[in-house]
Amino acid sequence: MLEPQGHSLPLPAPGAQLQLQPVFPVALAQVQLRPDPLDLAVQLQALHAWRGSASSNPDPGCAWTGDLNGVWQLQREAVFAPLIAELVLQAHNYLEQLGFDRRQVALHVQRCWPVLSEPGQVVGRHHHPNAHLSAVYYLSGDGSGRCGCLRFWPRHQLNELVPGMAVGHGGPLRDSAWTQPWVDVAPRAGLLVLFPACLDHAVLANEAEDELRVSISLDLVLTAAREADPPPEYLAPHPAHWHPV
Ligand SMILES: [Fe+2]
Numbered sequence: 717m718l719e720p721q722g723h724s725l726p727l728p729a730p731g732a733q734l735q736l737q738p739v740f741p742v743a744l745a746q747v748q749l750r751p752d753p754l755d756l757a758v759q760l761q762a763l764h765a766w767r768g769s770a771s772s773n774p775d776p777g778c779a780w781t782g783d784l785n786g787v788w789q790l791q792r793e794a795v796f797a798p799l800i801a802e803l804v805l806q807a808h809n810y811l812e813q814l815g816f817d818r819r820q821v822a823l824h825v826q827r828c829w830p831v832l833s834e835p836g837q838v839v840g841r842h843h844h845p846n847a848h849l850s851a852v853y854y855l856s857g858d859g860s861g862r863c864g865c866l867r868f869w870p871r872h873q874l875n876e877l878v879p880g881m882a883v884g885h886g887g888p889l890r891d892s893a894w895t896q897p898w899v900d901v902a903p904r905a906g907l908l909v910l911f912p913a914c915l916d917h918a919v920l921a922n923e924a925e926d927e928l929r930v931s932i933s934l935d936l937v938l939t940a941a942r943e944a945d946p947p948p949e950y951l952a953p954h955p956a957h958w959h960p961v
Contacts, residue, residue: 736894744868745810745910746901749802751855756905760855760930762795763830771834779837779919779929782829790828790932800828800934803853803908807936810849810910822942822954823849826935831919833864833929839919841869847913847935855930857903863929864922865900868915873897903929 725737766787767780782788791800804823812818826847831839844850857863873895876882881889882897889895900920901909911917913935922929940947942954 742868742870742912742915743810743814743910744899744901744915745806745813745908747806747908748904749853749906749908751799751906755799756855759795759799762793763832763855763930766830767832772837777837779831779833779839779922781831781839781933783827783933788827788829790830791825796828796932799853799932800825803851803934804936806908807849807851807910807934811938816938820941820944820948821951822939824937824939824955826937828932828934831929831931831933833919833922833931835922835925835927837929838864838921841867841916841918843916844913844935846937848938849910849936850913850915851908851910851934851936853909853932853934854903854905854907855932856905856928857907859902859904859907861900861902861920862922862924863903863927864920865902866909866917867920868899868901868911868917869897871914871916903931 725739728735766782767785770780770785772778773780773784782790790796804825807823808818811821811823833839852866873879873882875894876889878889881887882895901907919929938951939954940951942956944951944954947953947957
């Protein structure tokens, strides 16, 4: 049986003021990589070629996404393979910081696809139910958020006490760090963002009139390591042991 894992909160000092403590945090990771300008130009050229004459998904207000248009395995493309390998290293780093033993888990790229967002286009709120860990890497953006921030919502707003009140509208619950309804991340070329795949997110409208917003999404899946025999019960066995029927 697994030992219960957790932490005891420290006892407050006698007579101290009431203190709120942040518990159960979500691990949202960011790292700013330095894309080679020539590599970046070649990658952008390839993405334009794959998108072809399409410009939306197909609703004109929705960004073009490769996963719905046959471009969902970028890690197998020579133009992107070295970049994706670098991003996966960062994903391993994320898992290690979360507490995973790298020797016991295998990480798999399940899908990897581009998202091209023309001025005015968005990607609606969603999460990635088939994956465990998701990542976004930006090929454009200056950090201002003009081309459309990535917005995250918590799965539950436990601190609202009365559900729905954190959305504002002048209610009795004022905005504070404890009732933050969402968090925005501004795209910047070379920025990688990692987050649990179950976390709801969306891409806000590209408000840069003359700028195409370009990113790559990755869905990653954890399984037991290939050598694990038998694999631990809480992880799927490595796909090398799967048997199609
Ligand atoms: Fe997504």
